[in-house]
Amino acid sequence: MELISTHPIKESDLGFNRTLFGGKLLYWLDGDAVAYAMQYCDTPRMVTVTIDKCIFRKAGKPGHLIKIYAQVEKIGRTSLTMNVEARRHNVYDGNQQVILSTNIKFVKVDEDGNPIPIDEKVRNKFSIELNNRKMKWNNLSGVSDSQIKERIKSLEEEISNSPDADPRDAFEIRHWKEEIEFLKTQLNQNKDE
Ligand SMILES: CC(C)(COP(=O)(O)OP(=O)(O)OC[C@H]1O[C@@H](n2cnc3c(N)ncnc32)[C@H](O)[C@@H]1OP(=O)(O)O)[C@@H](O)C(=O)NCCC(=O)NCCS
Numbered sequence: 733m734e735l736i737s738t739h740p741i742k743e744s745d746l747g748f749n750r751t752l753f754g755g756k757l758l759y760w761l762d763g764d765a766v767a768y769a770m771q772y773c774d775t776p777r778m779v780t781v782t783i784d785k786c787i788f789r790k791a792g793k794p795g796h797l798i799k800i801y802a803q804v805e806k807i808g809r810t811s812l813t814m815n816v817e818a819r820r821h822n823v824y825d826g827n828q829q830v831i832l833s834t835n836i837k838f839v840k841v842d843e844d845g846n847p848i849p850i851d852e853k854v855r856n857k858f859s860i861e862l863n864n865r866k867m868k869w870n871n872l873s874g875v876s877d878s879q880i881k882e883r884i885k886s887l888e889e890e891i892s893n894s895p896d897a898d899p900r901d902a903f904e905i906r907h908w909k910e911e912i913e914f915l916k917t918q919l920n921q922n923k924d925e
Contacts, residue, residue, distance in 0.1 A: 733801035752792030784835040797821040810847040
């Protein structure tokens with residue numbers, strides 16, 4: 733995922749409990765993600781059509797930085813869907829914990845607000861990015877089975893140590909699981925060869 737913005741938590745961002753107000757976090761998420769979508773799709777006219785379920789897992793507190801991460805997951809005919817994650821960042825030790833992660837879907841519109849297709853150029857860029865993500869995993873030439881097993885073990889540890897190990901909406905965890913699945917397939921293929 734790519735870091736797209738950082739927000740210090742100010743007094744005016746706090747709710748009644750003196751922790752980060754949820755509405756403020758959603759404002760940042762939607763605003764930062766739409767800016768990213770505009771840049772990604774080469775147009776200032778992107779509108780939010782859906783925000784998936786949002787579970788606030790941790791509270792943001794004064795002194796934390798809120799870091800927003802995003803990754804484009806899907807491009808439809810007129811829409812772009814992004815995984816967006818907000819993490820609270822402790823400046824003293826660099827520790828980060830996920831506050832919430834969700835999917836936001838944006839639609840490209842014309843000047844009258846009607847949906848229009850995403851450019852072919854953008855589609856190509858996305859398909860190259862997807863290939864690069866896959867290649868990151870596929871580039872296993874010269875990597876021994878024991879190294880692959882080691883990687884699987886460390887990913888499994890990351891998952892079980894994650895304080896936010898809820899498979900429903902922790903995208904990082906989902907990506908780790910996908911990588912484990914891929915590595916296990918690779919090990920089985922090596923066995924057959
Ligand atoms: C977004 C908007 C332009 C879509 O208009 P629409 O008439 O539903 O358009 P379409 O049916 O052609 O759908 C356009 C895209 O939106 C997606 N979409 C529309 N409604 C959706 C829904 N309820 N859930 C998921 N996706 C939806 C469609 O899948 C389609 O994507 P695709 O082309 O990639 O397949 C319209 O709903 C709108 O203007 N909404 C307000 C946007 C806004 O102001 N957002 C800020 C929040 S206040």
